Each structure stands twice: as structure tokens, then as C-alpha cells.
Amino acid sequence: xxxxxxxxAFELGARLERAFFxxxxxxxxxxxxxxxxxxxxxxxRLTEVEAxxxxxxxxxxxxxGPTPRTEVMFGRAGHLYxxxxxxxxWCANVVCGPEGEASAxxxxxxxxxxGEDLAAQRRSGIPRRDWTRGPAxxxxxxxxxxxxxxxxxxxxxxxxxxxxxxxxxxxxxIRTGPRVGVAGAGGDAAAYPWRFWLxxxxxxxxxxxxxxxxxxxxx
Numbered sequence: 547x548x549x550x551x552x553x554x555a556f557e558l559g560a561r562l563e564r565a566f567f568x569x570x571x572x573x574x575x576x577x578x579x580x581x582x583x584x585x586x587x588x589x590x591r592l593t594e595v596e597a598x599x600x601x602x603x604x605x606x607x608x609x610x611g612p613t614p615r616t617e618v619m620f621g622r623a624g625h626l627y628x629x630x631x632x633x634x635x636w637c638a639n640v641v642c643g644p645e646g647e648a649s650a651x652x653x654x655x656x657x658x659x660x661g662e663d664l665a666a667q668r669r670s671g672i673p674r675r676d677w678t679r680g681p682a683x684x685x686x687x688x689x690x691x692x693x694x695x696x697x698x699x700x701x702x703x704x705x706x707x708x709x710x711x712x713x714x715x716x717x718x719x720i721r722t723g724p725r726v727g728v729a730g731a732g733g734d735a736a737a738y739p740w741r742f743w744l745x746x747x748x749x750x751x752x753x754x755x756x757x758x759x760x761x762x763x764x765x
Contacts, residue, residue: 556659558582558589559710564700566710567623571597571642571649576720576742578640578651580711582659583699586689588668589660590678592653594743594750596725598639600648605725605732608648619648624700628690635682638690640699640708654681654726654741655751680751719745729756 562581567574575597582591598606600619607629608616618627619641627639627650639650656678658665665687669677678684685691699706721743724735732738733756743750 556589556591557712558584559712562700562708562710564622564624566708567640567642567700568644569642571599571651572740574642575651575740578653578708579720579742579744580713580715582709582711583653583656583688583706584660584709585694585706587661587664588658588688590656590684590688591659592656593747594655594741596652596654597740597742598650598652599740600643600650602647603649603732603738604730605728605738606648606650608650609732612648616648618696619650620646622698624698626690626694626697626699626706628685628692628695630692631682636685636691637681638685638688638694652681653684655679655743655747655749656684657747657749658687675748679749715744721745723753724755726751726754727756 575595578592578595580591582589600606600608601611603609608619612620615629618625621641622645623642625641627641628636631637637652639652641650643649658677665677668687676683678687697706698704699708722739723741724733724739725741
């Protein structure tokens with residue numbers, strides 16, 4: 547049953563190599579559903595992701611070109627891009643596509659399937675279902691912060707790794723919709739239905755549209 551695996555018996559699939567991440571972001575994003583990410587003693591099975599297409603995507607941090615913060619997105623596929631948001635949270639992405647295009651997949655939510663004791667310590671007082679339900683919670687549970695931005699997930703024996711799903715994920719289980727909290731043109735649900743999630747998973751986060759931004763006064 548979805549979301550009910552016995553974590554002690556969870557088996558990892560083959561490690562995902564750079565060629566997997568070097569494909570188009572709209573192919574990589576849904577292919578990551580059911581895959582796992584492991585870091586700092588915790589393993590998470592991904593149940594929700596979002597795609598961002600760099601300079602071709604008004605919702606992407608890289609839309610206006612490289613900056614010191616987004617430089618890693620313009621590099622080789624398979625590296626992490628970790629950013630700080632709302633002055634309090636870290637969120638993690640994995641860089642995809644050809645070098646220079648700056649596309650990436652935001653890791654939105656998942657289920658802890660390994661390192662439960664560590665995850666419980668990092669998410670003390672929070673229900674298990676919510677440990678990685680949302681990108682900031684996922685990053686916290688995996689101990690991903692700004693120091694990990696630029697880490698190469700494709701280096702053998704590296705500190706972070708992605709593994710392929712151990713079971714086939716049928717297309718009928720994959721749902722799509724607008725990205726969470728993206729304002730402006732990038733939030734257009736018809737043009738950018740680039741949030742992907744597994745139907746029936748309790749760890750998938752709640753959709754919230756972007757909040758209107760207050761206009762700045764000229765005073």
C-alpha cells in the first residue's frame with residue numbers, strides 16, 4: 547500500500563548517475579518520484595517534486611541569468627542547489643539538463659524510509675507524516691543547508707546519493723498541477739503545470755497559491 551512500506555525492509559535501487567539528471571527537467575522531475583535521496587544518515591523516498599527550467603522559466607531563480615547564488619544551477623547536472631527562503635528555511639534542488647541551461651528539480655516532499663531515529667531527533671514533536679512534507683521540512687530532515695549547495699550527488703562514495711525506485715511507478719499514479727507559491731507568469735497553471743506528485747501519498751504537501759505581494763510605496 548502506498549506510503550506503508552516497512553522502513554526496516556526498504557531496499558535501495560541502483561544509484562542514479564549523471565546521465566539521468568542530464569535529461570530535460572520535465573522528464574527528470576516525474577522520473578524522480580519513488581526514487582530515494584540519502585544524506586547524513588537519513589533516506590527519503592520522494593513523493594512530490596517541482597520542475598524549473600532556468601532562463602526559459604519566469605518562476606526559476608535563474609530566469610535572469612547567473613548570480614553568485616544561482617551559479618551552481620548553470621553547472622553540471624547532478625549537483626545540489628540549496629537556497630534560503632523566507633529568512634528561515636533551506637530548500638534543496640538537484641540540477642538537471644545540459645550544462646548552462648540552469649534547470650533544476652525542487653525536492654518538495656517524501657517519506658522517511660531509513661534513519662528514522664535521526665529523523666525523529668531532527669523533527670522532534672512533529673508527526674511522522676510531516677517530517678518531510680514540504681521542501682523546508684525535507685531539507686531539515688536530511689540536514690541539507692547552504693553548506694551543501696554545490697555538492698555532487700553523482701560522485702561515488704560521496705555524502706549524498708539518489709537511488710532509482712525499486713518498483714515501477716505507473717503513469718496513472720503521477721499527478722500534475724501548478725507549482726506551489728509561485729507568483730507572476732511562472733505561477734500560470736496552464737503554462738507551467740510543473741508540480742508532480744504521487745497520487746494517494748499522505749506525505750504530499752498541501753497546494754497553496756502565491757500570496758499577492760504588497761505594492762511598495764514611493765514615499
